[in-house]
Amino acid sequence: MITLYHSPNSRSTRVVALLKDLDALDKVAIEIVTIPRQDGSGARDPRNPHPDGKVPFLVQDGHPIWESSAIIQHLAELFPAAGLGVPVGDPRRGAYLSWLAWYAGVVEPVLVLQALGLDHPGIAKTFRTGDDLKARLAAALADRPYLLGDRYTAADLLLHSPYAWFGKPGVPAIDAWVDRCMDRPGARYAAAFDAEHGA
Structure with a gap:
């Protein structure tokens, strides 16, 4: 099971976009959570397992993946059929x-x-x-x-x-x-x- 912890209009929005482009929306559950915002709104959500209360945060079979660049690389490689990653051996x-x-x-x-x-x-x-x-x-x-x-x-x-x-x-x-x-x-x-x- 894969779960993305996402807060609308945040850094995790790009991961939602990636899931659509990867045709993986039916393979990854999106859990909406709140986060503290720069303007003082929002709050840390106890349902969010990210150690800092931030998003995006991905959990796959109990294993955490954090930081946008790592999550994006991981998902692109996990769902290679969409061609959004670059595989090992490719000169690019x-x-x-x-x-x-x-x-x-x-x-x-x-x-x-x-x-x-x-x-x-x-x-x-x-x-x-x-x-x-x-x-x-x-x-x-x-x-x-x-x-x-x-x-x-x-x-x-x-x-x-x-x-x-x-x-x-x-x-x-x-x-x-x-x-x-x-x-x-x-x-x-x-x-x-x-x-x-x-x-």
Whole structure:
């Protein structure tokens, strides 16, 4: 049994989108939980087994999986028929894993700190700046519709998500990529799911 602990309009929304794109909604139970929100609303839900009360959190046969990049990689590999992962042996595997790791280790910290209005030379030297992120993404998307070429992967789902949340950056290649990703069946389904369950 697999259960996703999800709070509408949160980081776990992208995992709901992934489940739709993987055609795995009938194989993963979605448990709606509350979380503390930045605006002071919400609260930790005692039904959520995440040790910090956060989402997404996935439990498969009693085994926990946490952090969006790990959950997304795990699910894409668990349901390979959809072709959203990149299997071992594929020459694009290294780039695929690098994009997933870059999101967790660089993109999210930079964008969260930027959204909070925090700036320090050490942040730029350690993680890079928002402009550095845009330059890297724009270069990757300059001659292709998706990060790894013509095929949408779970890396696109994860990497576009903060721009879907915070707003497109105003760089044509990135903005068009975000639009393509947001027009996917999974993204549309997740938005409707959250609208239904978010009240």
